[in-house]
Amino acid sequence: MHKVTISDVAHEAGVSLQTVSRAINNKAEISPATRExxxxxxxxxxxxxxxxxxxxxxxQTTTIGIIVPDIANPFFSEIVRGAGDLADTKxxxxxxxxxxxxxxxxxSALESLLEKQVDGVILCSLRLEETDFLKTLDQFSAxxxxxxxxxxxMQRVRTIAIDDRRGGFTAVNHLLAAGHRKIGFLVGPExxxxxxxxxxxxxxxxIEYSVRIDQDLVLYCEPSIAGGIHAANxxxxxxxxxxxxxxxxxxxxxxxxxxxxESGLDVPDDIAIIGFDDILFASFITPALTTMRIPTxxxxxxxMRLLIDLMEDRVTTDSRIEFQMELVVxxxxx
Amino acid sequence: MHKVTISDVAHEAGVSLQTVSRAINNKAEISPATRExxxxxxxxxxxxxxxxxxxxxxxQTTTIGIIVPDIANPFFSEIVRGAGDLADTKxxxxxxxxxxxxxxxxxSALESLLEKQVDGVILCSLRLEETDFLKTLDQFSAxxxxxxxxxxxMQRVRTIAIDDRRGGFTAVNHLLAAGHRKIGFLVGPExxxxxxxxxxxxxxxxIEYSVRIDQDLVLYCEPSIAGGIHAANxxxxxxxxxxxxxxxxxxxxxxxxxxxxESGLDVPDDIAIIGFDDILFASFITPALTTMRIPTxxxxxxxMRLLIDLMEDRVTTDSRIEFQMELVVxxxxx
DNA sequence: CTGTTAGCGCCTTCAT
DNA sequence: ATGAAGGCGCTAACAG
Numbered sequence: 001m002h003k004v005t006i007s008d009v010a011h012e013a014g015v016s017l018q019t020v021s022r023a024i025n026n027k028a029e030i031s032p033a034t035r036e037x038x039x040x041x042x043x044x045x046x047x048x049x050x051x052x053x054x055x056x057x058x059x060q061t062t063t064i065g066i067i068v069p070d071i072a073n074p075f076f077s078e079i080v081r082g083a084g085d086l087a088d089t090k091x092x093x094x095x096x097x098x099x100x101x102x103x104x105x106x107x108s109a110l111e112s113l114l115e116k117q118v119d120g121v122i123l124c125s126l127r128l129e130e131t132d133f134l135k136t137l138d139q140f141s142a143x144x145x146x147x148x149x150x151x152x153x154m155q156r157v158r159t160i161a162i163d164d165r166r167g168g169f170t171a172v173n174h175l176l177a178a179g180h181r182k183i184g185f186l187v188g189p190e191x192x193x194x195x196x197x198x199x200x201x202x203x204x205x206x207i208e209y210s211v212r213i214d215q216d217l218v219l220y221c222e223p224s225i226a227g228g229i230h231a232a233n234x235x236x237x238x239x240x241x242x243x244x245x246x247x248x249x250x251x252x253x254x255x256x257x258x259x260x261x262e263s264g265l266d267v268p269d270d271i272a273i274i275g276f277d278d279i280l281f282a283s284f285i286t287p288a289l290t291t292m293r294i295p296t297x298x299x300x301x302x303x304m305r306l307l308i309d310l311m312e313d314r315v316t317t318d319s320r321i322e323f324q325m326e327l328v329v330x331x332x333x334x
Numbered sequence: 335m336h337k338v339t340i341s342d343v344a345h346e347a348g349v350s351l352q353t354v355s356r357a358i359n360n361k362a363e364i365s366p367a368t369r370e371x372x373x374x375x376x377x378x379x380x381x382x383x384x385x386x387x388x389x390x391x392x393x394q395t396t397t398i399g400i401i402v403p404d405i406a407n408p409f410f411s412e413i414v415r416g417a418g419d420l421a422d423t424k425x426x427x428x429x430x431x432x433x434x435x436x437x438x439x440x441x442s443a444l445e446s447l448l449e450k451q452v453d454g455v456i457l458c459s460l461r462l463e464e465t466d467f468l469k470t471l472d473q474f475s476a477x478x479x480x481x482x483x484x485x486x487x488m489q490r491v492r493t494i495a496i497d498d499r500r501g502g503f504t505a506v507n508h509l510l511a512a513g514h515r516k517i518g519f520l521v522g523p524e525x526x527x528x529x530x531x532x533x534x535x536x537x538x539x540x541i542e543y544s545v546r547i548d549q550d551l552v553l554y555c556e557p558s559i560a561g562g563i564h565a566a567n568x569x570x571x572x573x574x575x576x577x578x579x580x581x582x583x584x585x586x587x588x589x590x591x592x593x594x595x596e597s598g599l600d601v602p603d604d605i606a607i608i609g610f611d612d613i614l615f616a617s618f619i620t621p622a623l624t625t626m627r628i629p630t631x632x633x634x635x636x637x638m639r640l641l642i643d644l645m646e647d648r649v650t651t652d653s654r655i656e657f658q659m660e661l662v663v664x665x666x667x668x
Numbered sequence: 669c670t671g672t673t674a675g676c677g678c679c680t681t682c683a684t
Numbered sequence: 685a686t687g688a689a690g691g692c693g694c695t696a697a698c699a700g
Contacts, residue, residue, distance in 0.1 A: 005677060016687045021679065029685060051449045052395070053677030056386045056692050063429075071405065072415040072614075072631075081406040084432050088439075093446065095397075096430045098418050105422075112427065115385045225614070254618050280406075280559070284588050286620030297406075339693055350671045355695060363669060387693030390676045 006049065009042045024049060055117070063093045064307065065113035065121040069101045073223070074279040075249060075296055076124055079146065082300025083122060090308055092119070101189060101223075103128045110136045120307045122146065127191040142310035144303045147194050149320070156310050159320040160303045164194045167292045167325035168201025171246050171274045174290075174327055176209045178334075180244035180272060183211075186221045186231040186256060188248030195220075195248055198276070202246060223248055228255020229262075236263055243271060244333065250275040250282050250291055257287070257332065272333035276325070287331035294325050340383065343376045358383055389451070397427045398641065399447035399455040403435045407557070408613040409583060409630055410458055413480065416634025417456060424642055426453070435523060435557075437462045444470045454641045456480065461525040476644035478637045481528050483654070490644050493654040494637045498528045501626045501659035502535025505580050505608045508624075508661055510543045512668075514578035514606060517545075520555045520565040520590060522582030529554075529582055532610070536580060557582055562589020563596075570597055577605060578667065584609040584616050584625055591621070591666065606667035610659070621665035628659050 010020045015038065022030040023038035024047075055061045064087055068076040084094050095118060099105035106128050113121055120142035126133065130151060137143055143157045150157065175183050185202050188195030199218065206213050217239060221231035228247060232255060235242060247253035253275030260267050267273055267287055275282065278293035302321060309315050344354045349372065356364045357372035358381075389395045398421055402410040418428050429452060433439035440462050447455055454476035460467065464485060471477055477491045484491065509517050519536050522529030533552065540547050551573060555565035562581060566589060569576060581587035587609030594601050601607055601621055609616065612627035636655060643649050 007677080017678085018680095018688080019686060022686085025679085031685060034685085048445070048449055050390075050451060050677055051446075052386065052390045052451050053692090054679075056384075056390050056694090057677080057679040059692070061386070070415065071418065072408070072411045074406070074408065074411075077406045077408075077411040080430070081404065081432060084405065084430065088432070093450065094430050096414070096418065096428050098415060098422070111382070112385075115382055116427065117384060117386055254615075258618075281588075281615040281619065284592075284620075285615065285618040341693080351694080352672080352696095353670060356670085359695085365669060368669085384693055387676090388695075390678090391693080391695040393676070 004045050004047045006047070009038065009045055009047050012045060013038050013041045059117070061093075061117050061119055062091060063095055063116070063118045064304070065095045065097065065109075065116070065118040066124070067097045067099060067106065067109050067113075067121065067126070068124045069099055069127075069223075071096065071098055073251065074281070075277050075294070078279075078296035079124060079300035079303070082297035082302075083304040084300075086301045086304040086308070090304075092304075092308065099127075101125075101127050101191075103132070107133070107136070114139055120144070120311045122303050122307060123148065125192065125194070127189065142307055144307045144310070146299060146303055149193065158306050158310060158315075160299055160306065161320050161322045162194065162294055162299070163322055163324050164197035165201040165204070167276065167294075168198030168246070169204045170201070170325065170327050171198075171276070171292050172202045172205035173208075174274065174329070175244040175246075175272055175333060176205055176211070178244075178272065181209075181211055182217070182239070182242050183244040183246065184217045184219070184235045184239065184242045185246045186219055186228060186235070186248055186252050187246075188221060188223055188252070190220050192223075192248070198246070198248075217242065221248060221252055223252060225251050225255040225258070228252035229259045230255070232256035232259035233263070236265070245271060245273050247273060247275045250277045250279045250289060253289055253291065253332070254285060257285075257289075267332050268334055274333045278328055282328070283330060290330045290333035291328050292325040293328045295323055299323060338379045338381045340381070343372065343379055343381050346379060347372050347375045393451070395427075395451050395453055396425060397429055397450070397452045398638070399429045399431065399443075399450070399452040400458070401431045401433060401440065401443050401447075401455065401460070402458045403433055403461075403557075405430065405432055407585065408615070409611050409628075412613075412630035413458060413634035413637070416631035416636075417638040418634075420635045420638040420642070424638075426638075426642065433461075435459075435461050435525075437466070441467070441470070448473055454478070454645045456637050456641060457482065459526065459528070461523065476641055478641045478644070480633060480637055483527065492640050492644060492649075494633055494640065495654050495656045496528065496628055496633070497656055497658050498531035499535040499538070501610065501628075502532030502580070503538045504535070504659065504661050505532075505610070505626050506536045506539035507542075508608065508663070509578040509580070509606055509667060510539055510545070512578075512606065515543075515545055516551070516573070516576050517578040517580065518551045518553070518569045518573065518576045519580045520553055520562060520569070520582055520586050521580075522555060522557055522586070524554050526557075526582070532580070532582075551576065555582060555586055557586060559585050559589040559592070562586035563593045564589070566590035566593035567597070570599070579605060579607050581607060581609045584611045584613045584623060587623055587625065587666070588619060591619075591623075601666050602668055608667045612662055616662075617664060624664045624667035625662050626659040627662045629657055633657060
């Protein structure tokens with residue numbers, strides 16, 4: 001069974017290639033009668049236009065690349081879902097890449113998306129140094145960064161930011177107001193901009209309460225449950241009078257709570273814990289997790305909307321979009 | 335800045351198009367010296383071969399389509415992660431589609447993947463009727479179904495199955511052995527084959543214990559937390575002496591537990607609850623969820639491995655692969 | 669080992 | 685409103 005092409009249809013319909021092309025692309029310069037006839041014939045023949053050929057001719061792929069550290073992390077799967085939903089409604093396709101926060105993976109993902117000639121990319125929590133990815137990024141016709149700012153603006157690149165500094169401030173403030181003074185921070189991966197900015201907010205809060213900033217209370221960690229367990233244990237070993245801990249994300253917070261229970265520490269009586277993200281499960285774990293809610297799905301749809309606007313030259317704004325977090329008080333830090 | 339093509343490189347190097355093509359594709363018929371020279375020149379010029387053109391010429395895309403109901407569901411995001419990891423190591427790309435279990439979405443996703451000429455597809459928990467998707471499926475050069483059997487074997491299609499019937503049996507057996515006799519089952523979406531098979535296992539178990547099968551104890555539900563809440567409430571309304579509930583997945587189980595707590599029912603003292611999947615969070619919620627573990631990530635990698643074997647004509651087995659579930663006893667059904 | 673000649677399947681531009 | 689020619693960027697098949 002030979003695949004049916006546009007010329008097969010043309011032959012069958014007794015018209016030229018062109019006319020068929022016009023019919024299937026809803027072009028104006030064609031009589032309704034012949035269009036109907038051709039459409040009928042082509043569907044009878046099971047004709048399916050090849051995107052490949054079309055993309056090569058038009059130099060457009062209607063495909064968006066999305067690069068995330070880990071799709072199994074609910075934070076990113078929500079973003080990808082949001083982005084995917086909007087892509088669907090606009091008839092774009094999504095090419096997904098996981099990087100595990102490995103900068104070499106990030107780089108090779110970028111290059112293969114470039115070769116695939118995607119119309120645009122969405123990059124989540126990129127860890128690459130700016131000098132390392134700028135030249136590559138510049139070759140895309142449009143890009144949106146989530147959780148990552150550029151030192152200087154670029155033509156067709158925009159950022160979806162989260163106000164991490166303020167979020168960090170709000171979180172630590174909640175603990176400070178409750179009387180905590182020795183507050184640890186499992187601040188996430190070293191190269192995370194979110195982590196760095198939340199740390200600034202954390203410092204802002206401490207300063208406001210005239211609490212001395214102690215570097216030993218701040219630990220890097222992997223953004224996973226295992227990472228949380230590990231870092232929390234290290235924290236508790238060296239700092240025995242910590243009464244509150246901020247965690248890079250909810251997974252880390254779950255890990256920290258696990259470390260607490262393994263060390264016989266009660267949450268929240270001995271240690272108060274606050275996460276970031278508010279993943280679906282935050283309210284179902286015990287104690288229910290107090291956390292900074294981030295509107296992940298909305299961020300995903302916004303990113304995709306912004307990207308498509310960029311691609312289609314409809315950029316309404318030249319500034320970055322910034323989302324705010326919202327403190328959700330539950331049991332782990334009442 | 336005009337994009338540099340293979341002929342630009344050829345011109346610059348003073349060789350033919352072909353020679354450049356050979357160099358970049360590591361073909362044998364070329365002298366090491368000229369290969370090196372061409373490679374050097376092409377990288378200096380920033381040449382990046384166009385996948386589009388290459389794919390059109392070779393009729394291969396090194397791209398796999400994956401269709402899932404919802405990437406934000408941890409069950410599927412784990413599968414996609416597993417599949418993506420293997421795809422990476424084999425230099426394949428992944429095109430992702432969400433369907434929300436909507437059969438029209440499923441169909442349009444299939445068709446657009448066909449137009450994109452992906453080399454293969456992985457279909458998770460497809461809800462389409464077999465008669466509706468068979469003809470389309472047949473047009474792919476390879477496909478792997480997860481959670482879905484075919485009534486008759488197809489050339490280049492394989493199934494990754496989970497032994498749902500046995501899983502359902504094991505689950506209900508755990509409750510029966512603990513003395514429960516009135517056991518509800520929130521059995522998932524109507525068109526779910528997994529649900530249907532688990533139901534069979536549930537019946538097997540009841541029969542073995544000579545317990546009458548009561549249709550009123552079996553309710554369809556959406557595979558989400560909200561779906562679990564809704565269905566559990568309906569169940570509790572009509573059947574007040576239920577002491578155990580099997581739930582389609584862990585999300586549904588979490589919903590059912592929420593319904594319990596809202597109705598003042600204690601889990602597990604008043605009602606024992608068992609889920610399916612063992613998502614990452616099952617052990618962290620309270621009470622910790624007893625559930626049937628499904629090796630999701632492994633299923634993802636197996637699916638991708640099988641698919642690539644199919645595509646590359648290396649099918650070692652012509653039979654379906656079946657995974658077993660494993661009962662993980664925690665607090666919700668001790 | 670290297671070059672030439674044909675496509676891959678479609679779209680764009682210009683005629684008619 | 686329709687058709688013919690040329691090209692998108694690359695690879696396959698054959699020559700030399």
